[in-house]
Amino acid sequence: MSGAPERVTYAGYLGLDELLSAQHPRTDRHDELLFIIIHQTKELWLREVIHEVRLAKRLIRAGEVEGAYKALARVSRIQSIMTQSWDVLATMTPADYLSFRGGLGTSSGFQSWQFRTLEYLLGLKDAAFLSFQDEGSHALAELQSALEAPSLYDDALCRMAAHGLHLPAEVLARDVTQPYEPSTAVEDAWLAVYSDTPRYWELYQLAEKLVDLDDALLTWRHKHVLTVERIIGGKRGTGGSDGASYLKRTLERRCFPELWSVRARL
Numbered sequence: 465m466s467g468a469p470e471r472v473t474y475a476g477y478l479g480l481d482e483l484l485s486a487q488h489p490r491t492d493r494h495d496e497l498l499f500i501i502i503h504q505t506k507e508l509w510l511r512e513v514i515h516e517v518r519l520a521k522r523l524i525r526a527g528e529v530e531g532a533y534k535a536l537a538r539v540s541r542i543q544s545i546m547t548q549s550w551d552v553l554a555t556m557t558p559a560d561y562l563s564f565r566g567g568l569g570t571s572s573g574f575q576s577w578q579f580r581t582l583e584y585l586l587g588l589k590d591a592a593f594l595s596f597q598d599e600g601s602h603a604l605a606e607l608q609s610a611l612e613a614p615s616l617y618d619d620a621l622c623r624m625a626a627h628g629l630h631l632p633a634e635v636l637a638r639d640v641t642q643p644y645e646p647s648t649a650v651e652d653a654w655l656a657v658y659s660d661t662p663r664y665w666e667l668y669q670l671a672e673k674l675v676d677l678d679d680a681l682l683t684w685r686h687k688h689v690l691t692v693e694r695i696i697g698g699k700r701g702t703g704g705s706d707g708a709s710y711l712k713r714t715l716e717r718r719c720f721p722e723l724w725s726v727r728a729r730l
């Protein structure tokens with residue numbers, strides 16, 4: 465016996481009651497709502513980005529690389545929106561921010577497990593960041609599993625091997641929980657791809673999509689540094705780092721290092 469069909473409403477489908485009651489400013493300062501919403505939208509976009517990167521990973525592993533291009537192109541578009549949102553935050557002056565900064569305590573972007581999951585998925589493995597999550601939490605379990613799984617770059621390297629390009633066994637069977645070490649053999653393999661693009665069209669397209677992602681992540685990081693310098697100058701971060709100086713060092717992180725270094729040899 466079937467009952468009356470469930471009435472789907474706009475608010476119900478989107479969970480708007482939960483979404484719009486999830487902003488909890490800790491002060492009565494006007495700008496705190498913007499600060500919260502910018503962070504929440506970033507977490508929502510990260511959720512979608514992680515969803516797309518996971519799809520791309522599965523497709524690349526299955527040899528359906530063309531399908532992965534669409535997911536990766538979508539990720540790059542989302543990254544552009546995330547970068548643009550810094551301009552909205554930059555309308556907040558140092559005085560506006562300082563008026564509610566005390567309420568943030570030691571909470572910090574260091575604790576964004578989705579941001580770190582994305583870094584791990586892309587290949588930036590650093591187990592030290594696990595310590596920012598609570599023991600036994602869902603966040604820690606998610607992060608741990610991303611740390612222990614091959615990254616998008618590992619998947620791409622496997623695909624190169626499937627095309628008959630020579631990659632050393634120690635690269636293909638590396639301990640994926642460890643930071644990736646750039647290798648000349650991998651750079652040579654990418655050189656072969658870029659030197660004969662008709663033959664390696666699939667890998668060439670994939671390589672450029674990966675560079676798009678790395679480029680967009682670095683552009684986002686760069687705008688973060690600028691916004692931070694504009695709002696707190698050289699002050700320390702709420703998470704205890706040396707602030708903008710720490711963030712500048714993150715500009716050296718490259719998810720797909722040989723795709724950058726090979727360019728000097730083309």
Ligand code: HEM
Nearest residue numbers: 503506572573574576579692695701702703704705707714
């Ligand atoms: C007033 C605005 C902001 C300031 C002053 C600021 C400052 C900082 C600082 C100093 C750090 C280094 C860790 C620490 O010591 O806390 C950091 C990390 C981070 N922040 Fe921000 N931030 C701001 C806004 C944002 C926003 C709007 C987002 C996201 C939309 C964000 C995402 C992150 C992430 C993901 C990290 C970790 C970066 C990494 O380790 O590579 N921050 N932030």
